[in-house]
Amino acid sequence: MPEDRDWEAYKVPPTRTPVSERITSVPNPITFFQAVYNYVIDAPVTFVREWIERQQAKNKFYYYHQKFRRVPDLSECLEGDYLCFFEAEAQWRRDRMVDQEIVEIIRERLGACKQREGPNQFQNCAKEVEQLAQVTKAYQDRYGDLGVHGNARTCLMKQKHRMMEERKAQANASE
Secondary structure (H helix, E strand, O other): OOOOOOOOOOOOOOOOOOOOOOOOOOOOHHHHHHHHHHHHHHHHHHHHHHHHHHHHHHOOOOHHHOOOOOOOOHHHOOOOOHHHHHHHHHHHHHHHHHHHHHHHHHHHHHHHHHHHHHHHHHHHOHHHHHHHHHHHHHHHHHHOOOOOOOOHHHHHHHHHHHHHHHHHHHHHHHO
16 A cells, blocks of 8 residues: 555545534533432432442352252151141152253253254164153153142042052962
């Protein structure tokens, strides 16, 4: 590029909107209200918010890593101990949600494997298919046929009936 540019030939185009510079003795009321707003409302609120954030940064609380203590099972509660019944029911609901998430994660892994492998999915995703079958069977054994209104008591009764059927089948097989 040549060093001697002709600046007159390459002028900057003029702006489309002209800048008007008003010179008056009356101050602009908008700047006055902005300054009042900044000092009266915004500065104290910002100070309080930053102070709260500093306090929260000192002791962080990760709600998604909350660990609940294990409570006694419904079968271990004494008769008439309604607090124990409530805690056992809450524990059962948490366990059910965890088991649902486990099934969903395994299902997503299988879907990702099928997407990744394409035509070779039957050969290369056999481990994921087997794992999904085991997890869904375990979930169905524990929570299946309970319906939407299932609770810890009906789940316990279902497991009890299943164990009794297994014992009867075992006794009939040994005879």
